[in-house]
Amino acid sequence: MFLTVDDGAEKDPEFAAMAAELDVPLSVFLSDYLARSDYDYFRALRDHGVSINNHTLTHPDLRRLGADALRKEICGQQDRLEQELGTRPRLFRPPYGEYTAEALRTAASCGVTAVPLWTEEAFPDHLEYRYADQRLHPGDIVLTHFRAPAPGWKGSMADMLRRVVDTATAQGFAVARLEDYL
Numbered sequence: 001m002f003l004t005v006d007d008g009a010e011k012d013p014e015f016a017a018m019a020a021e022l023d024v025p026l027s028v029f030l031s032d033y034l035a036r037s038d039y040d041y042f043r044a045l046r047d048h049g050v051s052i053n054n055h056t057l058t059h060p061d062l063r064r065l066g067a068d069a070l071r072k073e074i075c076g077q078q079d080r081l082e083q084e085l086g087t088r089p090r091l092f093r094p095p096y097g098e099y100t101a102e103a104l105r106t107a108a109s110c111g112v113t114a115v116p117l118w119t120e121e122a123f124p125d126h127l128e129y130r131y132a133d134q135r136l137h138p139g140d141i142v143l144t145h146f147r148a149p150a151p152g153w154k155g156s157m158a159d160m161l162r163r164v165v166d167t168a169t170a171q172g173f174a175v176a177r178l179e180d181y182l
């Protein structure tokens with residue numbers, strides 16, 4: 001299974017330290033308006049093997065955007081991330097998992113080669129499963145977020161990571177690197 005972390009609002013040092021210590025492969029999808037207060041945090045994650053990918057400049061619903069706005073949101077974030085991290089992302093995740101054929105064509109035109117969505121969502125205190133059997137399945141992509149403790153997010157990002165790793169291990173799964181399978 002794969003673990004992906006979206007948006008970039010919370011920059012929790014305990015989470016970064018734990019991800020590095022456990023050597024958990026993570027794919028991160030950043031929206032510039034949330035990430036830009038501290039790209040150093042994401043550069044440090046990258047230095048520990050985390051892949052940093054595109055989640056648009058301002059997190060809009062892409063179904064509402066025309067050609068120019070699509071280009072600005074998607075290709076603009078490709079440019080931003082290349083500027084901040086030195087490499088152009090290959091992966092793009094549309095906000096809310098919503099997209100159009102034109103959005104996919106736009107992403108492909110500026111270097112995106114895959115658009116992975118997700119199956120489960122992870123929180124500090126539970127996982128929301130996709131399937132009725134309430135288990136992980138081979139190849140599942142788990143979505144989570146850079147979030148601080150809040151109503152609906154009962155714990156820290158480190159709690160969330162511990163839960164995902166423990167759950168995967170208990171069900172006989174390993175966390176793998178998404179880019180290696182695309």
Ligand SMILES: [Zn+2]
Nearest residue numbers: 006007095096
């Ligand atoms: Zn998002």
